[in-house]
Amino acid sequence: MEKTQSQVATGAAVHLTGLHKRYGDVRAVDGVDLTIAPGEIVALLGPNGAGKSTTVDMILGLTTPDQGEVTVFGSTPEKAVAHGAIGAMLQGGSLLDDTTVGEMVTMVASLHREPMPVADALRRAGIEDLAGRRPNKLSGGQRQRVRFAIALVSDPDLLVLDEPTAAMDVGTRREFWKSMYEYTASGRTVLFATHYLEEAEEFADRVILMRAGRIVADGSVAEVRALAGGRTIRAVVPGATEPVIAALPAVTGLDFRDGRVAVSSSDSDVTLRALLARCPGAHDIEITSIGLEGAFLTLTADEKESESVR
Amino acid sequence: MSTTYVRMEIFRTFRNTRFVLFAIAFPVLLFLLQATVFVNTDAADHAQVAAVLMVNMMAFGTISGAMSVGGRLAFERAAGWQRQLRLTPLSGPGYLAGKAISGMLVTLPPLLLVPLVAVLFQGVRVDAAGWLHIVLGIWLGAIPFVLLGLLLGQFGTADSMQPVNMVVTMGMGFLGGLWIPIESMPGWLHTVSQAMPSYWLIQIARPVVTSDLTTGFGTAAGVLAIFGLVFGVAMIRRYRKDSARV
Numbered sequence: 049m050e051k052t053q054s055q056v057a058t059g060a061a062v063h064l065t066g067l068h069k070r071y072g073d074v075r076a077v078d079g080v081d082l083t084i085a086p087g088e089i090v091a092l093l094g095p096n097g098a099g100k101s102t103t104v105d106m107i108l109g110l111t112t113p114d115q116g117e118v119t120v121f122g123s124t125p126e127k128a129v130a131h132g133a134i135g136a137m138l139q140g141g142s143l144l145d146d147t148t149v150g151e152m153v154t155m156v157a158s159l160h161r162e163p164m165p166v167a168d169a170l171r172r173a174g175i176e177d178l179a180g181r182r183p184n185k186l187s188g189g190q191r192q193r194v195r196f197a198i199a200l201v202s203d204p205d206l207l208v209l210d211e212p213t214a215a216m217d218v219g220t221r222r223e224f225w226k227s228m229y230e231y232t233a234s235g236r237t238v239l240f241a242t243h244y245l246e247e248a249e250e251f252a253d254r255v256i257l258m259r260a261g262r263i264v265a266d267g268s269v270a271e272v273r274a275l276a277g278g279r280t281i282r283a284v285v286p287g288a289t290e291p292v293i294a295a296l297p298a299v300t301g302l303d304f305r306d307g308r309v310a311v312s313s314s315d316s317d318v319t320l321r322a323l324l325a326r327c328p329g330a331h332d333i334e335i336t337s338i339g340l341e342g343a344f345l346t347l348t349a350d351e352k353e354s355e356s357v358r
Numbered sequence: 359m360s361t362t363y364v365r366m367e368i369f370r371t372f373r374n375t376r377f378v379l380f381a382i383a384f385p386v387l388l389f390l391l392q393a394t395v396f397v398n399t400d401a402a403d404h405a406q407v408a409a410v411l412m413v414n415m416m417a418f419g420t421i422s423g424a425m426s427v428g429g430r431l432a433f434e435r436a437a438g439w440q441r442q443l444r445l446t447p448l449s450g451p452g453y454l455a456g457k458a459i460s461g462m463l464v465t466l467p468p469l470l471l472v473p474l475v476a477v478l479f480q481g482v483r484v485d486a487a488g489w490l491h492i493v494l495g496i497w498l499g500a501i502p503f504v505l506l507g508l509l510l511g512q513f514g515t516a517d518s519m520q521p522v523n524m525v526v527t528m529g530m531g532f533l534g535g536l537w538i539p540i541e542s543m544p545g546w547l548h549t550v551s552q553a554m555p556s557y558w559l560i561q562i563a564r565p566v567v568t569s570d571l572t573t574g575f576g577t578a579a580g581v582l583a584i585f586g587l588v589f590g591v592a593m594i595r596r597y598r599k600d601s602a603r604v
Contacts, residue, residue, distance in 0.1 A: 132446075132447065144434070154366075
């Protein structure tokens, strides 16, 4: 606890400024600025090749940026790692099949200066009963939990999880996030990359959307949704024509089929009032908010289009 | 680095049955085979011949044990475990030192078992100073082989390391005078054998058991030191390049 307090005082948990990294001709990370406050739970989203893993590797000090600066709790990633302030579940990281789960976690704990008791790490990861097993006898989800225990055992202030719930079924994923929540209740910072939008929606305070090495959206789940065009209005509008609907205020897109209209709007109140004023016969009106998935698709698709225009 | 870490490294090695068979049982059995089947056990100089064979097999077992660290290193590198360890306070030198220490410790069983069998079943007798020279000499002489194992482990994959280690160990065994005693080598092979570090490992201990075909302890130690230096520098350079934060 004492450790956390002093590190909170130094300001941001993670601070990235002007981060660039290229591999040959590929700009894996192309100008990322990001500040994560202590205690935040941040989801990092993006299609494959968006630069998520490269960004994560730079935060962990496994990769050096070409340009820009990374600080973790006010110091370099290497120093933060040496102090046991960062715990990470790496993507595709393997386990040692010639040791038991308990031995492996004990071994990693022995390398850290102030680890938590191994039994605690196993319990928090929900694998106490697997301590005597070898990793090659475990299911994919159980192996992920072992990686989680390894990430936890240094009692880190920042947890970085790259696709933590890959290979887990829905039930195991819930369990996993439950144990995550218990851990972060004490003010730990979490950054996780994921493909599961519902996880970001459900567990993150903040969502960062990356595409082509840049951050294209950053905010609360609600803010990111709004950024992508907010809500969709569906209604049956007798006699309406496409130009009439398209001319309504705040419309960002529309789909017209057999007199039934689906209008995407950045301000559904304004659009709806105008719609009712112009077409009083509109009925069966439904308003739905666009999910994070919709936002995700809209934002990443927009980028693609503007790029092809260039 | 921590003692728990090093202890775990050693446990892991001894759990590997292939290792136990190849590095421990194999040299002991091969020694018994050579000392009872290929030489005349009734001859007056049998104990002396057996002592030479004992040194050869001690060296062979030590080399197999020392080189086995390469296989584990290759596996951990390929599996991403090295990356995971880089997220702990364990430094690169600490990681390599841990592997090297465990490599040195796993050479001990063949180094002690072969002479035990030689004394109990083949009548080999050496005085205390002689034993100290043989055992300590071969043990310290294992350093270049541990470094070679760590070097090779950084090139191979987990799958390729087994055959690579086998070929290198057997090559040094056949050509370096471990499996074919240098006494029975044709002249040209004896010349070739001197290019092998394994040849010089035998020469470390050989003066204690025979005066035949010896090069002297100082020369052998010097040549092994040079091999150790070359392997060590190459290993560290390779590790730096491999783990560079690209």
